[in-house]
Amino acid sequence: MAKHAAIIGVYSDPDILVEAADGARQKGWKNLDALTPYPIHGLDKALGIGASWVPWVTLVMGLSVPSSGSRSNTGCTSSSGP
Amino acid sequence: MSAPAMEEFLSRDIRLGQVTKDIIAPTERMPSNAWWLAFLASAGLLGVGVLVVFILLVRGQGIFGISHPYGWAFDITNFVFWIGIGHAGTLISAILFLLRQRWRTAINRSAEAMTIFAVMTAGIFPLLHTGRQWVAYWLVPLPNDRLLWVNFRSPLLWDVFAVSTYFTISLLFWYTGLVPDFATMRDKAKNFFRKKFYGALSLGWKGSMRDWNHYEKAYLLFAGMSTALVLSVHTVVSYDFATSIVPGWHTTIFPPYFVAGAIFSGFAMVVTLLVFMRTAFHLEHYITIRHMELMNKIILLTGMLVGYAYLTEFFIAWYSENPFERYVFVNRLTGPFSWAFYIMFFCNVAVPQVFWFKKMRTSIPVMFVISILVNVGMWFERFNIIVSSLHRDFLPSNWDNFVPTIYDFGWTIGAFGLFLTLFLLFVRIFPTVSIAEIKHTLPKPADTSKVGYHG
Numbered sequence: 001m002a003k004h005a006a007i008i009g010v011y012s013d014p015d016i017l018v019e020a021a022d023g024a025r026q027k028g029w030k031n032l033d034a035l036t037p038y039p040i041h042g043l044d045k046a047l048g049i050g051a052s053w054v055p056w057v058t059l060v061m062g063l064s065v066p067s068s069g070s071r072s073n074t075g076c077t078s079s080s081g082p
Numbered sequence: 083m084s085a086p087a088m089e090e091f092l093s094r095d096i097r098l099g100q101v102t103k104d105i106i107a108p109t110e111r112m113p114s115n116a117w118w119l120a121f122l123a124s125a126g127l128l129g130v131g132v133l134v135v136f137i138l139l140v141r142g143q144g145i146f147g148i149s150h151p152y153g154w155a156f157d158i159t160n161f162v163f164w165i166g167i168g169h170a171g172t173l174i175s176a177i178l179f180l181l182r183q184r185w186r187t188a189i190n191r192s193a194e195a196m197t198i199f200a201v202m203t204a205g206i207f208p209l210l211h212t213g214r215q216w217v218a219y220w221l222v223p224l225p226n227d228r229l230l231w232v233n234f235r236s237p238l239l240w241d242v243f244a245v246s247t248y249f250t251i252s253l254l255f256w257y258t259g260l261v262p263d264f265a266t267m268r269d270k271a272k273n274f275f276r277k278k279f280y281g282a283l284s285l286g287w288k289g290s291m292r293d294w295n296h297y298e299k300a301y302l303l304f305a306g307m308s309t310a311l312v313l314s315v316h317t318v319v320s321y322d323f324a325t326s327i328v329p330g331w332h333t334t335i336f337p338p339y340f341v342a343g344a345i346f347s348g349f350a351m352v353v354t355l356l357v358f359m360r361t362a363f364h365l366e367h368y369i370t371i372r373h374m375e376l377m378n379k380i381i382l383l384t385g386m387l388v389g390y391a392y393l394t395e396f397f398i399a400w401y402s403e404n405p406f407e408r409y410v411f412v413n414r415l416t417g418p419f420s421w422a423f424y425i426m427f428f429c430n431v432a433v434p435q436v437f438w439f440k441k442m443r444t445s446i447p448v449m450f451v452i453s454i455l456v457n458v459g460m461w462f463e464r465f466n467i468i469v470s471s472l473h474r475d476f477l478p479s480n481w482d483n484f485v486p487t488i489y490d491f492g493w494t495i496g497a498f499g500l501f502l503t504l505f506l507l508f509v510r511i512f513p514t515v516s517i518a519e520i521k522h523t524l525p526k527p528a529d530t531s532k533v534g535y536h537g
Contacts (some may be wrong), residue, residue, distance in 0.1 A: 034306065037266070038522040039294040047291055052299040076223045076231040 014040045021046035083248075095104070096367060098521050105515050106270055108363040113510060116362060124502035131496015134489050135210060143213055147486040152472040156490040157211045159464040160497055163321055164204030165245065166340075166460065167501075169312060169347025171197030172252060175259075176308035178303075181408035185376060187519045188368045192359060193352050194256040195512070199504040200351075200379075201249045203497045208241070210493075217273040237321035244318035248311050255304040258297070261287050262518040277418040316344040323467065330471030333398065339391035343460060346384035346430070349377050357508060359449045368515050371444050378443040381456060383433035388463070392427065410471055420485055422462045429459025 007029065011017035017034060025032055025048045032047040034040075113121075137145055148155050171193035178186040212218050221242045223232045232239050244517070264280045265287035271277040286292060320336035353374065360369040399411040414423045433455045436442045474481045508514070
């Protein structure tokens with residue numbers, strides 16, 4: 001392993017790809033990735049990719065937008081309103 | 083309804099590479115004569131609409147048949163009609179996704195496109211009906227020197243937010259689904275222009291598992307948000323009527339009744355368009371008769387829901403002992419606009435009953451005719467609610483008969499022109515079926531040792 005900086009492979013079956021990714025990760029390879037035409041179940045875990053941060057961004061935006069929206073609502077109807 | 087396995091829909095013989103070829107093919111060859119004919123016809127209708135809008139901007143609202151006491155007529159009928167059409171796309175893409183109904187995969191892309199075009203078409207009506215279209219941005223609560231603020235207690239303003247949110251979420255949802263497919267089209271592009279065009283649209287998508295990870299989360303979240311919108315948008319649209327005191331409008335049944343009607347008309351429009359699209363672009367392997375049949379079942383179900391709502395309205399009018407409410411409903415059955423009521427009832431309640439028979443549900447000519455009739459019925463439902471409730475108000479000296487002008491008809495057909503033109507452009511330029519999702523749901527070949535699986 002020490003001789004190689006990187007490895008690359010081509011697979012024609014998703015199950016074999018997941019197996020291979022799992023094997024490579026267990027052998028200590030880091031920064032694994034796979035390019036696939038569609039999402040493959042279990043491949044993210046096999047490659048050692050963590051959970052997506054998209055839900056957290058959604059949560060923060062989801063909480064901030066209604067509060068600014070209600071601020072605009074009360075602003076129009078009470079403080080700035082006629 | 084239990085989720086049927088994908089094998090019932092897609093043949094085991096389809097290979098992954100074939101999916102890409104089949105779906106990209108219509109965008110690569112020159113358009114057929116039939117497409118040109120359809121495109122010129124819809125662009126012609128759109129031209130009529132543009133002409134009417136031009137005359138409207140020059141001469142004002144007086145060109146339409148609206149007057150006292152029917153301040154609303156064709157404009158809001160068209161608005162509600164088109165917003166309703168959009169609901170099938172959202173239901174297919176969001177609710178069926180969350181319910182793991184995988185058959186949606188073949189039809190969600192085109193149905194979502196329909197949603198976006200329908201909402202765009204719908205939005206034009208209230209915008210032009212505002213009267214002073216050049217200050218339509220006053221609908222948004224902007225800090226300003228005019229000291230003019232929107233009235234947040236008005237359901238018409240809730241509508242502005244409901245519809246704009248609906249449009250934004252639907253557009254982002256649709257585009258998110260398109261990104262991997264644009265990348266596929268970029269990779270398959272045969273000339274420089276196509277490579278640049280789809281390359282720009284694909285936002286640098288590589289198909290890396292890290293991207294897919296984010297993609298799947300984002301898609302799920304969009305589905306969750308859209309699910310709420312399926313129910314909320316038409317609920318808010320129904321509030322435009324239900325929060326008023328006009329007899330025939332002032333009723334609590336409106337929100338569920340409108341939502342059911344919207345899904346009903348939306349599915350009918352999806353059936354109408356897919357009947358053509360699947361044949362014209364040879365997508366029968368992906369959009370199968372099974373798909374069409376399931377949509378027809380939904381039409382049957384929602385048709386009975388609206389039928390139930392129609393009858394409930396009459397029951398409540400009688401049960402409430404409110405003379406005004408009773409009068410409006412007697413007037414619907416026997417008044418000058420009773421023909422609109424009978425068209426609505428026949429098309430929406432009687433006609434879909436044909437779908438109880440499997441033979442009818444799976445017959446392309448039958449479903450085509452029924453889907454058109456359902457949409458005729460749904461247009462008249464809105465017309466019936468709006469005009470028949472308004473034309474005889476509380477003061478009999480106000481009573482008058484609504485007579486549409488040539489311009490009313492002009493912008494109604496112009497709206498169909500806009501919608502169909504956009505849809506025809508969509509089927510030429512974009513992948514009409516989700517390539518990545520079809521590949522994801524494709525059943526594995528019986529003999530997986532075959533190398534051809536990868537394509």
